[in-house]
Amino acid sequence: MSEFDLVVRSRRVVVPDGERAxxxxxxxxxxxxxxxxxEPPPARETVDLGEVALLPGLVDTHVHVNEPGRTHWxxxxSATRAxxxxxxxxxxxxPLNSLPPTTTVSALEIKKKAAEGQCHVDVGFWGGAIPTNLDDLEPLLAAGVFGVKCFxxxxxxxxxxxxxxxxxxxAMRRLATLDGLLIVHAEDPATLTDPLGPTYPEFLDSRTQDAELRAVERVIDAAALTGCRAHIVHISAGSCVEPLRRAQQSGIRVTAxxxxxxxxxSAEDVTSPAFKCCPPIRESTNRDTLWHGLxxxxxxxxVSDHSPCPADLKGLTTHDYTSxxxxxxxxxxxxxxxxxxxxxxxxxxPDVAKWMSAAPAALIGLPTKGTITIGNDADLVAFNPTGQFTVNATKLHHKNPITPYDGHNLTGLVQTTWLRGQTLNDHAQGQFLFAPHQQS
Incomplete structure (x- = not known):
C-alpha cells in the first residue's frame, strides 16, 4: 500500500457505532x-491526538449568511470562518435576509457569485417559497438547492x-411531485399577538407554545394530504414533540x-435582547421535553439558526424586546x-455527532458528509472534551460581536478542523454543494 496523505490518530474517534481507538x-x-x-499506516503527515477526540465535521443546515444585501449583518x-x-x-x-432573497434561479446565481472565493467551509443553499414564486420552485430544485423554505x-x-x-x-403539492423538501418556520399568525410592552415576559407571552403547536399541526396535516416531505425548523416548544412523534409513527413524512x-x-436566563429570537426561548421546564425528543x-x-445583526438593530441599549x-x-x-x-x-x-453531523447531512441527502466512514469526505474535528473556556464575543469570527453566550463558561475546545483532509486556515478552501436532484 502506498502511503496516505494524512493519518489522524485518536483514542476517541467517533464513528457511527460509538467511540474507538x-x-x-x-x-x-x-x-x-x-x-x-x-498500528497507523504510513503517511506524509501523521497527527496523534491521544485522548483528544476526533469527530466528523459538523453539518449546519440552518445558517443566515445575509450576503448580498445585508452583508454588514x-x-x-466571516460566517464560514466562524x-x-x-x-x-x-x-x-x-434564502432570506439577503437581497435579493433566494426565490428565483437568477437570485441563486447572484448569491453564488457573492460567495465565490470567500467560503472557508463547504456551502449549500436553500431556496425560498413565497406567495408569488410557486412556478420557481421546480427550477430552483433543478438548480441544486436542497429544498425550499417558507414561513x-x-x-x-x-x-x-x-x-x-x-x-x-x-407549494407542497408541487414539491411532492418532485420529491422536494419543504422546510417550515411554524408559528400560527392567528395565534400570535402584539406584545403588551417592551419586556421579555411580554414578548414571550405574545408567541406562545400554542402558536407553534397549531402551526406544526397544520404542516403535519398538509404533509399527510399531499405526501410532501416537510421539515419543521427550530422547534422551541416541547408541546410539539408528541404530535410530531405520532405523525412520524403513522408514516407522515415530517421531521424536525x-x-x-x-x-x-431559558426565559429565566434572559438579560438582554441578545437572547431574542422567534420562536422565543421558553421556560426552563420546557428543555427536558426537547432533550427527550432528541x-x-x-x-x-x-442546528444553529445563526441569525445575527448589527448592534443598533438588536436593541442592546433600549432593552426593547418588541423592536x-x-x-x-x-x-x-x-x-x-x-x-x-x-x-x-x-x-x-457519539450522541452529539449524530445530532450535529450525521442527521443534518442525512436530511439534505449528503451521503459523503456527517460520519467518519471509509469513502466519506475527510471532514474532521479535533475536539478536546475536557477543555474549558469563557466566551468572549469580541474574539469570535462573527461579523458582529453579539451573542447571548458572552461570558458563559463552556466545556469543550475545538483544536483543529480539517476539510477534505486539509487543515482549515485563512485560505478559503470551501466548495459549493448541490442537491442530488440537480440536473446536469
Whole structure:
C-alpha cells in the first residue's frame, strides 16, 4: 500500500457505532482507511491526538449568511470562518435576509457569485417559497438547492412574505411531485399577538407554545394530504414533540430540528435582547421535553439558526424586546454549547455527532458528509472534551460581536478542523454543494 496523505490518530474517534481507538487515513480528500490506533499506516503527515477526540465535521443546515444585501449583518467570509473555528465543515445558507432573497434561479446565481472565493467551509443553499414564486420552485430544485423554505407567519423582512394555508398546500403539492423538501418556520399568525410592552415576559407571552403547536399541526396535516416531505425548523416548544412523534409513527413524512439556544438557555436566563429570537426561548421546564425528543429521535438533530445583526438593530441599549431584531448568533459556539449541556445530562460524543453531523447531512441527502466512514469526505474535528473556556464575543469570527453566550463558561475546545483532509486556515478552501436532484 502506498502511503496516505494524512493519518489522524485518536483514542476517541467517533464513528457511527460509538467511540474507538483508531487511525483515520486520508487520501485525495477522502477517508481511505480506518486502522488500529497502535498500528497507523504510513503517511506524509501523521497527527496523534491521544485522548483528544476526533469527530466528523459538523453539518449546519440552518445558517443566515445575509450576503448580498445585508452583508454588514454577516457575510460568507466571516460566517464560514466562524464555522471552521467551531468545527463546522458544511453550512447551508437560508434564502432570506439577503437581497435579493433566494426565490428565483437568477437570485441563486447572484448569491453564488457573492460567495465565490470567500467560503472557508463547504456551502449549500436553500431556496425560498413565497406567495408569488410557486412556478420557481421546480427550477430552483433543478438548480441544486436542497429544498425550499417558507414561513407561516411574517418573516420579519417584507421581501419574504409568508404562505397562507392555501398556498402552503399548493407549494407542497408541487414539491411532492418532485420529491422536494419543504422546510417550515411554524408559528400560527392567528395565534400570535402584539406584545403588551417592551419586556421579555411580554414578548414571550405574545408567541406562545400554542402558536407553534397549531402551526406544526397544520404542516403535519398538509404533509399527510399531499405526501410532501416537510421539515419543521427550530422547534422551541416541547408541546410539539408528541404530535410530531405520532405523525412520524403513522408514516407522515415530517421531521424536525431544534437549536442550541432552546436546549441550553431559558426565559429565566434572559438579560438582554441578545437572547431574542422567534420562536422565543421558553421556560426552563420546557428543555427536558426537547432533550427527550432528541433522545428518542423525534427531533432529528441540532442546528444553529445563526441569525445575527448589527448592534443598533438588536436593541442592546433600549432593552426593547418588541423592536429588537430576533435572531441568535452562535455559529462558532454550537459544539461546546451542546457538549456542555449534553455532558451534564449523561449523553456522549457519539450522541452529539449524530445530532450535529450525521442527521443534518442525512436530511439534505449528503451521503459523503456527517460520519467518519471509509469513502466519506475527510471532514474532521479535533475536539478536546475536557477543555474549558469563557466566551468572549469580541474574539469570535462573527461579523458582529453579539451573542447571548458572552461570558458563559463552556466545556469543550475545538483544536483543529480539517476539510477534505486539509487543515482549515485563512485560505478559503470551501466548495459549493448541490442537491442530488440537480440536473446536469
Amino acid at each position: 483508531l487511525a483515520v487515513a486520508v487520501r485525495d480528500g477522502r477517508i481511505a482507511a480506518l486502522a488500529d490506533y497502535d 454577516e457575510g460568507f467570509a 464555522a471552521a473555528a467551531g468545527g463546522v465543515t458544511t453550512i447551508v445558507d437560508m 407561516l407567519s411574517p418573516s420579519g423582512v417584507d421581501e419574504f412574505p409568508a404562505l397562507d394555508p392555501g398556498r402552503l398546500i399548493e 430540528e431544534t437549536c442550541p439556544h432552546y436546549l441550553t438557555l 433522545a428518542t429521535g423525534t427531533l432529528m438533530g441540532i 429588537a431584531w430576533g435572531g441568535i448568533a452562535s455559529l462558532q459556539l454550537g459544539l461546546p454549547i451542546i457538549w456542555t449541556e449534553a455532558l451534564s445530562r449523561g449523553y456522549g460524543l
